[in-house]
Amino acid sequence: MATTPLLQGTLDMLILQVLSRDPLHGYAISTALQHLSREVLQVQQGSLYPALHRLENRGWLSAEWKESDQGRMSKVYSLTKAGKKQLIDEAANWRRMAAAIELVMA
Amino acid sequence: MTPDERKLQAEMDDHLRSHAADLESQGLSPAEAMRQARIAFGSVEAIKEECREQRPGNWLFDLGRDMHYAWRMLRRSPVLAATAVLSLGLGIGANTAIFTLIDCLMLRSLPVERPGELFAVKWQSKKHPDDAVLRFSNGSSSGDKDGNVANYFSLASYGALRGKMQVAGFLEANAASVRVDGPAESAQVQLVSGNYFNMLGVKAYRGRLLLPADDEANSAPVAVVSHRFWRKHQEIVGTNIRINNKDFQVIGVTPPEFFGHEIGTYPDLEIALSKVATMGGPVDERLLPTFWWVKMIGRFPVTPDLGPLNATLVHSFVAVPSSADTTPALRLEPAAQSLSGLRREFSEPLFVLMLMVTLVLFIASANVANLLLARAVAREKEIQIRLALGASAGRLTRQFLAEFLVLSLLGAALSLGIAYVLVQAILPLVPGEGEVTLLDNSPLNLRILGFTTSVSLFTTVLFGLWPARQAARSRLATGSPKRFSGALVVMQVAFTTVLVLGAGFFVQSLRNLNDQPLGFVRERLLLFSVDVLQAGVPAAAAPAFYLELQRRIRELPGVSAASASLVRPMTGGGYYNQIALGNNKFVQSALHPSLPGYQEALGVGLRAGRMLTASDSLDRVVINETLATKIFGQGNAIGGTFEIGGLPPRKMVEVVGVARNARYERIRGEAPGVLYRHLDPATDFRGGALTYVVRTTQDPAKLLPEIRKTASSMNRDMPLVDVRTLEEQVDELLRPERLFALLCGGFAGLALLLAALGLFGVLAYRVNRRQTEIGIRLALGAPRFALWRMVLMEGWRWLAIGTAMGVLAAYQGVTYVQSFIYGLQVAELRNWVAPLATLFLVGTAAVAIPAWRACRVDPMVALRQD
Secondary structure, three states: OOOEOOOOOOHHHHHHHHHOOOOEEHHHHHHHHHHHOOOOEOOOHHHHHHHHHHHHHOOOEEEEEEEOOOOOEEEEEEEOHHHHHHHHHHHHHHHHHHHHHHHHHO | OOHHHHHHHHHHHHHHHHHHHHHHHOOOOHHHHHHHHHHHHOOHHHHHHHHHHOOOOHHHHHHHHHHHHHHHHHHHOHHHHHHHHHHHHHHHHHHHHHHHHHHHHHHOOOOOOOHHHEEEEEEEEOOOOOOOOOOEEOOOEEEEOOEEEEOOEEHHHHHHHHOOOOEEEEEEEEEEEEEOOOOOEEEEEEEEOOOHHHHHOOOOOEEOOOOHHHHOOOOOOEEEEOHHHHHHOOOOOOOEEEEOOEEEEEEEEOOOOOOOOOOOOOOOEEEEHHHHHHHOOOHHHHOOOOEEEEEEEEEOOOOOOHHHHHHHHHHOOOOOOOOHHHOOEEEEEEHHHHOOHHHHHHHHHHHHHHHHHHHHHHHHHHHHHHHHHHHHHHOHHHHHHHHHOOOOHHHHHHHHHHHHHHHHHHHHHHHHHHHHHHHHHHHHHOOOOHHHHHHOOOOOOHHHHHHHHHHHHHHHHHHHHHHHHHHHOOOOOOOHHHHHHHHHHHHHHHHHHHHHHHHHHHHHHHHHHHHOOOOOOOOOEEEEEEOOOOOOOOHHHHHHHHHHHHHHHHHOOOEEEEEEEOOOOOOOOOOEEEEEEEOOEEEEEEEEEEOOOHHHHHOOOEEEEOOOOOOOOOOEEEEEHHHHHHHHOOOOOOOOEEEEOOOOOOEEEEEEEEEOOOOOOOOOOOOOOEEEEEOOOOOOOOOOOEEEEEEEOOOHHHHHHHHHHHHHHHOOOOOOEEEEEHHHHHHHHOHHHHHHHHHHHHHHHHHHHHHHHHHHHHHHHHHHHOHHHHHHHHHOOOOHHHHHHHHHHHHHHHHHHHHHHHHHHHHHOHHHHHOOOOOOOOOOHHHHHHHHHHHHHHHHHHHHHHHHHHHOOOHHHHHHOO
């Protein structure tokens, strides 16, 4: 299936959304995004990790180092309180925008 | 490796291994799985770098590292770095110098406590009050949008107002003869009320300062000296000195930073206002409610209610004002801005200069931008490798910016030195005591440092950002940088055009002022002033004394004529009176109340009739052509009579001669009507110096010792004040114009040099880059002349576009600039030819050299390159 590049500015929201279910490490976030979008959305690692670090610096994500099943140390990200609030805001924004675009395109 | 770096690496490793494990579970071999994972991931270093950039506060650390790196890179190309630093140093230095002038003349606050609370107290009325209300004044009144504004009060009105507001009165500094131990010297003496120092909050440096008790009518005469005066006479405190031949005891010294309450002035001594008799002049009249001469400065922490104060002011006039339009009201002006005439005089020229140096800085910065851009092109391979290795574009941009920043900070440091030298050279040319104001304070302050730093930062962002971004994205191969450097060169030429045109106008204007005929003989004329009253000669004996001095000077060998007038020619000030024509009509005339033979000594020609002789009575006068036309029209003036004076009693005089027009106090404007008359013993010897004019047959400087000896043989307490030749006097008068023209010319020259360098540099660089192409063309048979023309045309195109833009921009400013220009119509395009020709010649020279080099390219050598 063809992959589509992400819309500018949506990556942060998607990461927040994925992490709102479970804390995950970086690789798991990228595969989750791929699965959830049924292989349509392909995230470049080149933008995923800077985004994660950015969100962490803004206080929307917190990170913890945990030992995984294979015995490796993984950096696991989870949503903070501020992150949850940010997700609600961004999601509401997104829905408004998508609805508006749909109105125009219909 | 720092813990942060280890964690970053671990996170990347974890990702790769997780991905590889997934791929292995799909049946790939471990090695192949890892390879695939790495391919999918991309450049680990690049991603790590992007992540690092997300860290907060990182930029400061990066900046330090970038600047260190930039410093190392620049040290590897010292010629480029030195050129750039020198360019920026000159550009920023010119800015810092002009800003220093602005700082010391405009921004520096007065050296007193809470200067913001100080206000000059003046009064204003819509129309000038009737002569019946305001009889004599000694101060300046000027018209502005509010009508007539005056800065003087009568002793009575000052006395009435001082009880109701916190004010100090003063009589601004005047020259006086002061004898400490040796011979008498001329010093500036200011009269102040007893509360003056206390109100300003100035504390004594030695001894004590004046107190209200010192200002009582019968108090002992005491004086305070300035720190500058004290340095010359260190043992002075407690001793007696003579000021205008009267005894004063020196009680203290003002602190080093205190130069008075007005920038541009610096009194040497201060004595109490009640001792006004010391300064000579019509003492008794100063006590009259009709004589207005006291100035006031007040401290107002809160704005006072002027209503009741205005009533007090109006009552202190001798007569009731005739209408609302002539009713005076008080006016408060912030002291820092309003008191200094120097500030008023210089604010516009300084603004123009600031504009000019900003353009110079742009021109210099454009050179540096072009240099760095050229070098970035040369480093393109390196940049591409670094991008491939994972450097982010943002990071590279910052690194290039850091290079500009390092250059510009080095330039700023250099500029402080350049500015210091420039300011030292400029300040002595500033009229008044500006230099003292500055030099006694520290020439460098936080404001100036802040200004210089922000200018260099601003320059960095404005001129460094775009080239840095282009370089960092490795877009240099495309056309835009080429266009960018071309645009910079065009901009340089345009700015230079404006500067060269402006400088051309100002220099020509100065030349016109200098060459303007004065109406009398300029060469070999010596001027000096003496005041015998200050030397202790009684007023009754003064006329005979002055005549005797004239006689003795005339007898000196080498003197062909000598006389004296109450008015010194060409000082920018004079003595004017009204001439009544009857029917309540008046014309204004400048006066030369003088000793016999004044016209001859000055060398003013005669148009009709005869000159005044010693035997003429006081009612015989000579008037100049302008005045004759104003009074008598085209009719015959000889033998005609008229009355001098605005108010009765007037004085009837008869014209015996008409003199040719001559300049009186200034060169600009129309020559005024001038009346020559003998000095009147009844009115003209109440104070004020007489200025002798001595015509010599040889160099006047050689006669000076003899003249001094002659003067001191008559009275040893009588210093010769302001000894100058007439040429020096005119130079003094034109000092602001000269300073301005000098600076404009200097900045335009600098701009021309920098722009020529820019033009030359960019073209030479392009010829270098195109060597291979030129080689191929030559090998294919292109004539060398065609290549020469190709490069020349490219340079000329920039030159032409830039000049055209500059001319258009300059044309917008024509009306503004015209007010500074004398004897030259700026709008007339023929006056533009010489500056533009200069620009074209210099520009062509800068273009011709690279063009010449282009046609000297050896095709074989060029083709073997690369």
